[in-house]
Amino acid sequence: MLTAAANPSNYIRPSEPVRITAFPKDPLGVMGATMRFGRNAEIFGEDEEAEYLYQVISGAVRTYRMLDDGRRQVVAFYLPGDVFGMEAANVHRCSAEAIAESQVLVLNRASVMGRAEREMDLSRQLWMLIIRELQRVQQHSLVLIKSAEERVAGFLLEMAGRYPGNGAIELQMSRRDIADYLGLTIETVSRTFTLLVQSGAISLETSRRIQFRNRAALRRLDA
Amino acid sequence: MLTAAANPSNYIRPSEPVRITAFPKDPLGVMGATMRFGRNAEIFGEDEEAEYLYQVISGAVRTYRMLDDGRRQVVAFYLPGDVFGMEAANVHRCSAEAIAESQVLVLNRASVMGRAEREMDLSRQLWMLIIRELQRVQQHSLVLIKSAEERVAGFLLEMAGRYPGNGAIELQMSRRDIADYLGLTIETVSRTFTLLVQSGAISLETSRRIQFRNRAALRRLDA
DNA sequence: CGCTGAATTGACGGACATCAAGATGTGTGG
DNA sequence: CCACACATCTTGATGTCCGTCAATTCAGCG
Numbered sequence: 001m002l003t004a005a006a007n008p009s010n011y012i013r014p015s016e017p018v019r020i021t022a023f024p025k026d027p028l029g030v031m032g033a034t035m036r037f038g039r040n041a042e043i044f045g046e047d048e049e050a051e052y053l054y055q056v057i058s059g060a061v062r063t064y065r066m067l068d069d070g071r072r073q074v075v076a077f078y079l080p081g082d083v084f085g086m087e088a089a090n091v092h093r094c095s096a097e098a099i100a101e102s103q104v105l106v107l108n109r110a111s112v113m114g115r116a117e118r119e120m121d122l123s124r125q126l127w128m129l130i131i132r133e134l135q136r137v138q139q140h141s142l143v144l145i146k147s148a149e150e151r152v153a154g155f156l157l158e159m160a161g162r163y164p165g166n167g168a169i170e171l172q173m174s175r176r177d178i179a180d181y182l183g184l185t186i187e188t189v190s191r192t193f194t195l196l197v198q199s200g201a202i203s204l205e206t207s208r209r210i211q212f213r214n215r216a217a218l219r220r221l222d223a
Numbered sequence: 224m225l226t227a228a229a230n231p232s233n234y235i236r237p238s239e240p241v242r243i244t245a246f247p248k249d250p251l252g253v254m255g256a257t258m259r260f261g262r263n264a265e266i267f268g269e270d271e272e273a274e275y276l277y278q279v280i281s282g283a284v285r286t287y288r289m290l291d292d293g294r295r296q297v298v299a300f301y302l303p304g305d306v307f308g309m310e311a312a313n314v315h316r317c318s319a320e321a322i323a324e325s326q327v328l329v330l331n332r333a334s335v336m337g338r339a340e341r342e343m344d345l346s347r348q349l350w351m352l353i354i355r356e357l358q359r360v361q362q363h364s365l366v367l368i369k370s371a372e373e374r375v376a377g378f379l380l381e382m383a384g385r386y387p388g389n390g391a392i393e394l395q396m397s398r399r400d401i402a403d404y405l406g407l408t409i410e411t412v413s414r415t416f417t418l419l420v421q422s423g424a425i426s427l428e429t430s431r432r433i434q435f436r437n438r439a440a441l442r443r444l445d446a
Numbered sequence: 447c448g449c450t451g452a453a454t455t456g457a458c459g460g461a462c463a464t465c466a467a468g469a470t471g472t473g474t475g476g
Numbered sequence: 477c478c479a480c481a482c483a484t485c486t487t488g489a490t491g492t493c494c495g496t497c498a499a500t501t502c503a504g505c506g
Contacts, residue, residue: 065361065365067365067368067446068446069446071368071446072368073364073365073367073368075361075364086354086357087354087357087358087361088354089351089354089355089358093358093361093362094361117343117346120340123340123346128312130353130354130357131309131310131311131312131353132312133357134309134310134353134356134357134360135310135312135316137357137360137361137364138288138298138310138316138317138360139316140364141296141298141360141363141364142288142290142296143367144296144366144367144405144406145290145294145295145296145403145406147493147494148493148494174452174453175452175453175454176452180368182367183367183368184494184495185494185495185496186452186453186454187453187454187455187494187495187496188493188494188495189453190453190454190455191454191455191494193453193454194454194455206503207452207453207454207502207503223290223291223292223294370461370462371461371462397483397484397485398484398485398486399484407462407463408462408463408464409484409485409486410462410463410464410485410486410487411461411462411463413485413486413487414462414486414487416485416486417486417487429471430470430471430484430485430486447506448505448506449504449505449506450503450504450505450506451502451503451504452501452502452503452504453500453501453502453503454499454500454501454502455498455499455500455501456497456498456499456500457496457497457498457499458495458496458497458498459494459495459496459497460492460493460494460495460496461492461493461494461495462491462492462493462494463490463491463492463493464489464490464491464492465488465489465490465491466487466488466489466490467486467487467488467489468485468486468487468488469484469485469486469487470483470484470485470486471482471483471484471485472481472482472483472484473480473481473482473483474479474480474481474482475478475479475480475481476477476478476479476480
């Protein structure tokens with residue numbers, strides 16, 4: 001199974017509808033179908049109709065926008081428990097792709113919104129979710145006035161805050177993803193990582209496994 | 224009257240509660256009090272409790288965040304008709320200031336939210352407002368991968384799209400505000416304006432009055 | 447093992463920041 | 477109405493951080 005994992009095209013395999021109950025943050029607790037997406041598989045594309053809401057069960061997802069000449073801006077990363085696909089009125093303004101082999105719970109958008117009109121609790125949860133999304137993007141907009149070092153330090157702290165990992169984290173995303181998220185190049189990201197290693201703030205077991213050595217130093221850099 | 228206009232401190236003068244009815248975009252149509260804010264007067268501050276929602280009636284408002292060392296990121300500009308102050312869960316994550324002499328309709332947040340729980344229409348309007356807000360910030364995050372010229376061109380088109388002005392617009396904000404919105408310096412903004420003038424895309428009647436000469440050229444630059 | 451993509455490292459250049467000086471505009475008081 | 481002060485904006489000279497181009501190393505995998 002999962003033979004299409006390495007294929008960047010849109011491989012989607014729906015499975016049985018399930019009722020999600022005990023799940024990290026379980027924000028919606030609604031009926032839905034889990035789907036499996038291979039690495040780099042497209043979950044939805046820019047300008048597609050927004051029919052569904054999504055919740056990451058395992059793996060990781062990126063949303064991004066492209067300019068005509070190939071420049072890419074990664075808008076957000078979503079990790080297990082996170083809900084995405086809400087940024088749309090009718091049509092998605094971003095594309096979404098699985099970063100790694102991922103399971104995603106897919107919910108019919110209209111029916112969730114419909115239920116929210118009668119269930120106050122669900123309504124409030126959706127409201128909190130979108131508020132948090134907005135806050136995250138606003139927070140991210142601060143990278144504009146930050147140096148490369150500040151951006152990378154902030155990124156690591158952001159990821160550490162969202163990962164369970166204690167003392168160390170395993171990044172799901174490539175240097176390219178990070179660069180496109182932070183508005184840098186992969187070379188600058190890489191150089192900045194080695195700077196942080198040399199200054200003793202972190203160490204790298206592998207290129208994607210970050211060991212935190214001095215969080216205070218990172219926070220000082222985060223500005 | 225309005226003698227405190229030039230005073231940067233928080234000058235606030237509440238007036239009679241009014242029922243806003245015929246108003247551009249009139250998104251909420253709820254009871255509220257109009258307040259008047261002088262240039263640079265603070266409307267709310269970072270970390271203050273979010274008690275109110277705000278709608279610009281006249282003038283203009285900026286929201287922004289500061290770093291410790293004085294760097295400032297302008298998060299958004301709000302023009303007549305726009306609603307702001309929704310980005311908050313309980314506490315504001317930005318500060319808001321009047322850019323120019325402004326009238327602002329102030330609504331009790333809890334009561335608006337409370338009514339939204341029973342009035343579907345209001346609820347849907349609030350949802351659309353916050354979605355649009357999210358989309359605007361996401362759109363803005365593209366500046367990260369844009370050149371100075373692209374940022375300024377995009378900014379002018381954004382403002383033109385929101386202003387009624389036909390063929391020309393009167394910017395409410397200073398070069399500093401624009402610079403802090405786009406992640407540039409005032410010098411670079413200024414230089415870029417002159418570039419756009421020289422290339423025939425715009426002309427400047429005054430430094431803040433932009434005459435559009437060639438929108439297609441601007442759109443090409445916007446990337 | 448060799449192939450392939452990802453990550454790192456180095457040398458160099460360019461776009462924008464910084465520093466500094468003028469120009470323009472605006473409000474105030476005589 | 478003019479003159480002065482002060483803020484805003486523009487323009488120029490120089491510096492620097494990060495992007496670009498290129499080579500090397502490293503990790504995964506048939």
